[in-house]
Amino acid sequence: MPPAAKRPSHPPVRFNVTPLIDVVFLLVIFFMLVSQFSSAEHVDLEVPEPHQSQAAEVAVPEKVIINIQYVDQDLPPVYLLGSVHVDELDELDRRLRHQKKETPNLEVVLRADKRVPYHYVRQAMQIIAANRIEVFHIVAKPQGVPR
């Protein structure tokens, strides 16, 4: 009797999840990197570090961020409304007035470099007051954050 022909063996079908997890994680990383653009209004600067800081991490719903940043220590600081560079204080005033018209309950978050002379911050405050924005928030390091 001749030997029977060998059956073709079927490999077991299994669902390999690992590449799926790899791709998902890569997507997460991709979107986190992309989302950096949306947080670009938090420009890189050294915020004040008060002793026993009372600053709290609170979300402000309808806000606009005014950044006062030192690009070069030998030059005057620059003003940014969000991430948009503002050349003159008049322009800051104009843009703020426009935003206030669109959002009546607008609140301002003031992020200034800790080395900036008060004179520059006061000018920004005067513009905030002139636009009848009553609430503004000063950004500082909260307590317990290593210096």
Added chain:
Amino acid sequence: MSRAAQDGPPARSSRPRPGKRFGRAARPTAGSFMAFNLTPMIDVVFNLLIYFIVGTTFLRAEGILPSRMARLGSAAGAQAIPVTPIRLILSQVPGPEERIRIRLEGSAAVPQDFEDLCRILINLRTGGIGFDAHTPVVVHAQDQVAWDHVVNAYNAAKRAGYEAINFGTARRSE
């Protein structure tokens, strides 16, 4: 020739054999051994590592000190009894070091630092001399005083329990 040889090889049955189900892993046979494939786990761990390294750069440890602009010329303000505010005056000490002088207008107390300022402000509030948590505190600072010092003064007043803290314009005495 036998009958079996005439018919050729037996036709394949479409019915699965008992105990051999579709999609089931092969049973380990004698001589085979189980081994963990570490490569996918390392892949995932590296991805997690990258995720957390990238993620930590997004966390900005920043808080906010809420403030309110002083209302000027409002109807309520016109009716209110005038309250003498506590005025904190910050000025820069001339010299190579960036030292500042802290003063309280109308007070003999001279705070040495912001901790001291906080202590004096608490004493004013609790001393029964007419000041309370609702007494306005106005922070005045010289033009060249660094923003860090101004925020420190604001923070000291907040720590001392005052609720109405504002920023003032430059004063002639500064």
